[in-house]
Amino acid sequence: MTTSHMNGHVTDSDGAGGTxxxxxxxxxxxxxxxxxxxxxxxxxxxxxxxxxxxxQLERIRQHQEDLRRRREEExxxxxxxxVNSSIRLKKLSQNPKVxxxxxxxxxxxxxxxxxxxxxxxxxLEDLLMSLKQVQHCLGDVQSQEDVELVLQxxxxxxxxxxxxxxxxxxxxxxxxxxxxxxxxCAQSLVQEVQAMLQSSQLKxxxxxxxxxxxxxxxxxxxxHDSVAEQEMQLEPSGSPDGPSEILTQxxxxxxxxxxxxxxxxxxxxxxxxxxxxxxVISRIVKGGAAxxxxxxxxxDEILEINGIEIRGKDVNEVFDILAEMHGMLTFVLIPSPQTxxxxxxxxxxxxxxxxxxxxxDDPYVPCRExxxxxxxxxxxxxxxxDDPNWWQAYRDGDEDNQPLAGLVPGKSFQQQREAMKQTIExxxxxxxxxxxxxxxxxxxxxxxxxxxxxxNDDYDNEExxxxxxxxxxxxxxxxxxxxxxxxxxNCGQNELRQRLLSxxxxxxxxxxxxxxxxxxxxxxxxxxxxxxxxxxxEADVAAGKFIELGEFEKNLYGTSIDSVRQLINTGKxxxxxxxxxxxxxxxxxxxxxxxxxIAPPSQERLRxxxxxxxxxxxxxxxxxxxEKAREMEQNYGHLFDAAxxxxxxxxxxxxxxxxxxxxDTEPQWVPSSWLR
Numbered sequence: 001m002t003t004s005h006m007n008g009h010v011t012d013s014d015g016a017g018g019t020x021x022x023x024x025x026x027x028x029x030x031x032x033x034x035x036x037x038x039x040x041x042x043x044x045x046x047x048x049x050x051x052x053x054x055x056q057l058e059r060i061r062q063h064q065e066d067l068r069r070r071r072e073e074e075x076x077x078x079x080x081x082x083v084n085s086s087i088r089l090k091k092l093s094q095n096p097k098v099x100x101x102x103x104x105x106x107x108x109x110x111x112x113x114x115x116x117x118x119x120x121x122x123x124l125e126d127l128l129m130s131l132k133q134v135q136h137c138l139g140d141v142q143s144q145e146d147v148e149l150v151l152q153x154x155x156x157x158x159x160x161x162x163x164x165x166x167x168x169x170x171x172x173x174x175x176x177x178x179x180x181x182x183x184x185c186a187q188s189l190v191q192e193v194q195a196m197l198q199s200s201q202l203k204x205x206x207x208x209x210x211x212x213x214x215x216x217x218x219x220x221x222x223x224h225d226s227v228a229e230q231e232m233q234l235e236p237s238g239s240p241d242g243p244s245e246i247l248t249q250x251x252x253x254x255x256x257x258x259x260x261x262x263x264x265x266x267x268x269x270x271x272x273x274x275x276x277x278x279x280v281i282s283r284i285v286k287g288g289a290a291x292x293x294x295x296x297x298x299x300d301e302i303l304e305i306n307g308i309e310i311r312g313k314d315v316n317e318v319f320d321i322l323a324e325m326h327g328m329l330t331f332v333l334i335p336s337p338q339t340x341x342x343x344x345x346x347x348x349x350x351x352x353x354x355x356x357x358x359x360x361d362d363p364y365v366p367c368r369e370x371x372x373x374x375x376x377x378x379x380x381x382x383x384x385x386d387d388p389n390w391w392q393a394y395r396d397g398d399e400d401n402q403p404l405a406g407l408v409p410g411k412s413f414q415q416q417r418e419a420m421k422q423t424i425e426x427x428x429x430x431x432x433x434x435x436x437x438x439x440x441x442x443x444x445x446x447x448x449x450x451x452x453x454x455x456n457d458d459y460d461n462e463e464x465x466x467x468x469x470x471x472x473x474x475x476x477x478x479x480x481x482x483x484x485x486x487x488x489x490n491c492g493q494n495e496l497r498q499r500l501l502s503x504x505x506x507x508x509x510x511x512x513x514x515x516x517x518x519x520x521x522x523x524x525x526x527x528x529x530x531x532x533x534x535x536x537x538e539a540d541v542a543a544g545k546f547i548e549l550g551e552f553e554k555n556l557y558g559t560s561i562d563s564v565r566q567l568i569n570t571g572k573x574x575x576x577x578x579x580x581x582x583x584x585x586x587x588x589x590x591x592x593x594x595x596x597x598i599a600p601p602s603q604e605r606l607r608x609x610x611x612x613x614x615x616x617x618x619x620x621x622x623x624x625x626x627e628k629a630r631e632m633e634q635n636y637g638h639l640f641d642a643a644x645x646x647x648x649x650x651x652x653x654x655x656x657x658x659x660x661x662x663x664d665t666e667p668q669w670v671p672s673s674w675l676r
Contacts, residue, residue: 124163128154181228186221245295255303258295258331268322268329269404270296271367277312281336285370286383286392286405299336306330349382350396350472352669354465354638357408364417365407366390372406376637379470379669380408389413411466418464465638471672473592475663482564482574482591483660486583486636487598488628490610490617492646496598497575499653509572511563514540517555530563547589548582561589573660580636587639592674594663596656597640600629601647609649641668 128151135147153159183189190212197209211217246257262268269288272279281300290296302310306329308321359371372393374380379396383405386392390413392405409417475481483500485493500508514530516537525531532540537556540546549558559576567574568591576593578586586593600606603622610617617625633640642659646652662668 124154124160181224184225184228186224186228187218190217190221254335256295256300256333256335258293258333260289260293260295260329260331262289262326262329267404271370272302272315272318274315275301279310279313279315279318281333283366283387287402288404296331296333297336299338301334301336302331303334304330304332349385350470350669350672351380351382351467352470352638352671353378353380353467355414359407362409365409367407370404370407372408374408377640380467382408385410414466415464422464468638469672470669471675472667473670473675474667475592477664478571479568480571480573481594481663482568482576484576484578484583484586484593484595485598486578486580486595486632486640487646488600488625488632490606490615490625491598491600491629492609492649492652493577493598495649496646496653496656497577500575500656507573508575509567509570511559511567511574511576513557513559513563514546515555515557517553530560544585547576547586548579561591564591580632583636583639587671590674592670594659594668595639595641596659597633597637597643598652599633599643599645600625601645605647609646 131147131151131154135144135151138144138147194209194212197205197212200206200209244259247254260268267285267288268290269285270281270290271283271285273282274280279302281296281298281302284291284296284298302318304310305321306325310318310321313321353374353376356375357371358373359365359368360373362368362371365371372380372395374395380393381396381399382391382393384392387410389410390407391410393408394402394405485497487493497510501510512526512528512530514532514537516532516534517529519525519529519531523529534556537558540560541549541558545560545562546558547561547564549556551557564574564576576586583595587595601609603619603626606622606625607617633643644652644655644659
């Protein structure tokens with residue numbers, strides 16, 4: 001079953017919208033979807049720049065001008081006066097003394113509207129001639145005197161001047177109500193006129209400049225532009241020329257006739273599919289004219305569009321037909337046999353993407369043109385989950401520039417097909433036996449890092465990363481979020497942390513670690529370390545109280561969640577340098593950490609930075625650092641809130657401060673589970 005993008009919009013194959021992971025296996029052999037855009041934006045899935053406001057207004061003006069011309073033409077056809085239809089005119093036409101040859105004026109009924117402008121543009125000469133002829137035809141003396149008074153009025157100079165002004169104004173006033181604004185830039189025009197008047201020495205010019213500078217006129221121009229900008233937008237759906245629906249009989253079947261306006265810059269937003277000889281609407285896309293009108297529904301069969309028969313045509317033919325159409329479209333439809341409940345306003349769900357997605361590389365997306373491209377870490381606003389396999393979404397920040405919602409894989413569908421892909425890849429790999437692993441022994445004493453064994457089901461069970469529901473959070477002034485710096489060795493995260501602690505000790509602080517070693521001379525419990533017994537330490541480990549811990553010279557060390565919380569309660573910002581394995585534990589706590597990834601620069605730049613610290617790493621060591629950073633970003637990048645490339649320590653420090661300061665002024669996206 002093939003499909004094509006209808007009028008802006010996609011065509012949907014029979015399985016395009018409801019494909020499960022199981023059907024994905026057979027998809028590569030059969031082309032069960034093919035959707036083609038008609039007036040869907042071609043760069044919907046890409047990151048686009050904002051459309052210039054002037055271009056938008058120009059398109060709106062053009063659209064409104066087309067509507068106005070069409071109304072005038074229709075009104076002209078309706079208002080053509082048939083002389084024979086008026087009994088009074090018929091009687092007057094029988095009198096040869098009355099000048100009925102010119103139908104622009106009826107002496108009894110008044111001006112004849114042979115065209116929208118003829119009533120206002122009647123010539124005074126014709127009016128005087130007609131009045132004189134009528135006066136001679138009347139036998140009643142009183143009536144003749146009345147006409148004589150009218151003749152005297154018409155011949156007065158004041159009346160004739162007023163008549164000229166009336167004709168001039170009438171040309172502009174004979175437009176559709178409300179009057180169509182000529183511009184939404186009256187303020188800028190006033191400024192241009194004021195600039196021209198600065199060099200004027202005429203009394204009238206100075207008077208006009210004073211008038212234009214008055215606060216009242218400035219306020220009037222501001223109000224004019226505000227109203228004009230609204231009037232120049234597309235008309236609402238409830239207008240007489242807007243969308244409408246009629247139920248009737250057509251070819252022995254109950255059908256509905258739908259009228260929709262297809263503007264040049266607003267896509268229709270519907271998809272169609274072939275079902276035998278029928279062309280059926282398969283998807284209504286959020287943000288399009290079809291969705292806003294509420295008159296087209298999934299499952300409706302299209303019989304005709306603007307008198308052109310659609311049944312029996314391939315979706316590609318439908319594409320060609322609709323590509324040439326714009327303005328008012330008339331659809332003849334057989335309503336869907338499946339009655340759907342009235343649409344309810346869906347709650348928008350905000351999610352953070354934990355994977356990259358490119359619809360051009362996805363063979364299962366119903367329409368590549370409607371597929372929404374995104375990267376790991378992007379915030380998506382899911383506005384429709386009607387199709388569980390293909391959600392409709394906007395990318396955060398792109399709502400104003402993205403007219404139609406884009407398609408993204410649903411969470412369950414993405415998990416199923418990724419699981420199937422992993423299974424196929426594992427089956428292709430040859431079985432590896434007896435893999436040995438060797439590590440170089442370092443004779444120097446090193447701290448053994450033992451990461452928290454406390455596990456969280458949310459992370460361990462969801463091995464396939466999809467989406468995480470998010471919500472906006474503004475940190476309280478008295479409870480700052482801890483800053484967690486993470487990165488491969490020799491990337492500067494420890495140096496950045498130390499700068500924060502030394503430069504602003506009243507604002508930043510470090511959590512006091514726990515240890516099982518004995519207290520040395522000069523050390524204070526609770527200031528340098530929390531000195532505890534090994535038994536108490538291990539009990540806290542079992543209870544999952546440590547973010548990370550390790551062993552050095554047979555003594556245990558660790559940073560606990562409680563010690564971080566204690567520092568936060570003092571009003572300071574806790575700064576941590578953690579390992580990747582600690583991130584899950586940290587995020588599952590109630591601390592709401594802000595995680596910043598410190599990434600290395602290029603290999604040559606990294607060598608220069610380490611040389612300043614009197615380090616001379618080998619090329620393979622530099623490559624290992626960069627490779628380690630790549631692996632960290634690939635495996636844990638979905639947990640990062642921000643990233644800083646440390647090409648220069650001073651610039652990296654300033655960027656770090658900027659990100660931390662932003663937490664006080666701007667709300668941030670955090671997992672919604674943190675706020676429950």
